[in-house]
Amino acid sequence: MFPWQKKKKTEAVAKQKNTKISRSLKENVAYLEEQYLYGTNFDFNSKELRGSTGRYHLFYYSTIIDTKQLNEHIVTPLLETKRDIPVPRIVTLSSLSSVKNMDEVEKGLSAGCVIIFKEGMSEAFEAKIDDFKHRAVEKPENEKTVKGPKESFTESLPVNISIFRKQIPSKDLIVENISIDSRPTMPVSLVYARDLVNEEILENIKKRIKKITASNIRNIEILEQFLEERPASLFPTMLYTERPDNAGNYIMEGYVAIIMENSSSCLIAPITIWSFFHSPEDRYLRWAFGNFSRLVRAIAYFITLFVSATYVAITNYHSQLIPIDLLLAIASSRERVPLPIVFEILLMEVAFELIREAGIRIPSPLGPTIGIVGALILGQAAVEANIVSPIVVIIVALSGLSSFAAANYSINHTLRISRFLFIFAASMYGLLSLLGAILLWVAYVVSINSFGVSYFSPATPSNRSPRDTFFRMILKKEKWRPGFLNPKDWDKQ
């Protein structure tokens, strides 16, 4: 909003701020029915109960509460009671509490409470019997592992917290709620281990969450972009994971998990670049197997970043580096191709990106078409039509395939975009400019911070850590928690 524009708040909002609950039931009912547009608002219920001991009035959203509990524990006891005793002794729900003003009433209604007013009382009671609809706990879709737990987060905060509590059954696991000053106000939950987490980092995260004033932050995917230090950067500074076991591992190392209602994933902060290359399966597999799969992934990252760029650089500027057999093979297959090598590579890379983008967006009944179109048209037909040479198809397929080996979806984009930068760089001065680009790229990555933690630690600056950076140690030999976080308890054993 521009500064010269005055903030306009609706009258209803202004009025509700400090309205106390009146002794007159009629007044209260009239007020709430006006506030909630009763009659127009389809699922807002306003129900009068005339029991033998007095008049009650209930307000609730019929779509977000459990009707069975409403009937059994609220309506029936209120109607059947013979003596005039306080409401908390009639309603047998553990979640019953009293509310003093309309502000709280309003919060309670949105959270799935039934509000009970009684004639002649200047307080109301809210009974939380919410029944928000959400997906069941399902298998993780995007971070698959063969060995390891198969649970994933779902779009319900209580369910997600319950999974956390199951993972870490300890009094030190704290779930702290902070509200974002947005419209409507949304709670954000920070999950951390009290005896490990670094207070400075925790405060930093809290401060940033409190600073947000934008409206419409309804899930952590949006929240992530509001929290990040460099939103335009190629590198994500928070880890987005849908695996509770992964999140649990991070919490026990001293990281902080951020969860919200409506998100089937959580954010881990602060994070270093290495975490994007690690899969939880690396730890579940035995030492040799886990490290082997890390090695394969490491190779895949290098291929996806550099193979196309190196091909462009070497063929254009350093043909003496190519073994003569390969050189003659490339030369002969390129004799009929009209495009320069850079454009040949870019053409195929763009085509591959198209297949990938289309593959995500395409409705699943049409899915197989992508495979046929991709393989046939872009692979074989393009070669036969002399638009690209076969070796370029191999190189692009290799770099494309390798990018799928990325353990995290966020870093996948980073690798894909960086690859284009390197191809452009390589086309300028060959390996010289490619190396220059890599140098700048790495210098930039090293300079990034995630909530005050260096992005490249513990490689640089070097620090005590579980030594789980490039390869992991045998678990018994892991002595320290990540030192770059400065957790309260460094010693792991």
Added chain:
Amino acid sequence: MKKLLIFMLLLQTAVLLSGCYDRKELEEQAYVISIGVDMTESEDVFRFTFEIANPEVGSAVSSPSTQEPVQEVVSVLGTDFLSATSAANVSVAKEISLDQVRVVIVSEKLARSKKFIHLMQTAPSIIDLKLNSQLVISKEKAEEFIRTNKPKLESRPHKYFQYMLDRAKETGVIPEAPLVRFFQITEGDADLFLAPFATTKKDPKEEYGAEDNYKAGEVNIKGGNSTQFIGSAVFKEGQMIDILTGEETRFSLMLDTTLPQQDIIANYTDPLRPGFDLAARVQADKVKVKIDYKPTGKTNIDVYVSMHMNIFAVPSTQNYMINSKNRNILHASLQKQLQEEGEKFIKKTQEKYKLEPFYWSLHIRSKFLTIKDYEKADWANKIYPNANVRLHVKVRSLEFGKLLRESDLRKVRD
């Protein structure tokens, strides 16, 4: 600020645009596999022959078979490699690239002339020509060599040179002679440089000279390609002075500490029945050279060669394997044969060439504090020709092939 930005932008454009100046697409270049150089009648002009590979032949399995020839041979006049390259472009459509030159073939006549070193001086000035390409001396004209050399099984010329040179190096009948070694040795001015000797002209020797006592052209081969790579040309001070046979080349490689030792298959006289030969694979360990430098008297050079021998064939059917007495005789005899032949060759280098082809000058350099002292002592003219070279050949192990014992001829012929 704005001006600065625009200036930086322009600077960047300049960088971007100039970036492409030496970019060349692969298919727009013609790859020369071998260069031949010959003498002409006039003083500073040479005839350069370029053998250009046709990338379309034999490279892709699925590509339609082309009617084009495997290679194109172009021969032009020029004063040096660079001017000849651009002269050849008059008839070759693509830009001629010397990146992939495998061999530089020089005719014997040119190598023996004083002009050779002037020609070679122009080679390193071309960035394209790699200094690890091999120098080969051909008996006939280099142009003729390139035009006549028609390998039967390796249709692509670079493959032929690659296999031929690799294999011949393994058997030890030709030396490894990258251009850079020529410059090292010639500028060091203390050793002889050896280059492979080859020819396509057959001139078979009448007598049978065991398997390696030949120079190129002398081997009596029927059929196949007429090209032969055997023996080496000896260069002293950048000029060719002699030819070594395959056997002599083998010895010089064996005594050289800078060249990798390969296993060599060679024939030796059977000690118990001198009419017969033994076939053996010899694997020499790295040679140890110890020089005891005496500024006034005779310098002692001790050369320690230790070998492992694998006897493959014993045509005389003597029992060397089981009979330990025979085995000892064989061991002593092989040692002696190797020793004698080696000494003979060393003597030849001392008396005939007055210089050695083993790059031993490396071992005496450490005896001097300054280069001046070393140059003053004069390894080439004073020390080596008068030195007392002692060869110590030691056969460390004797192995026999797959056979456990030879057939007993008396039993076979009863």
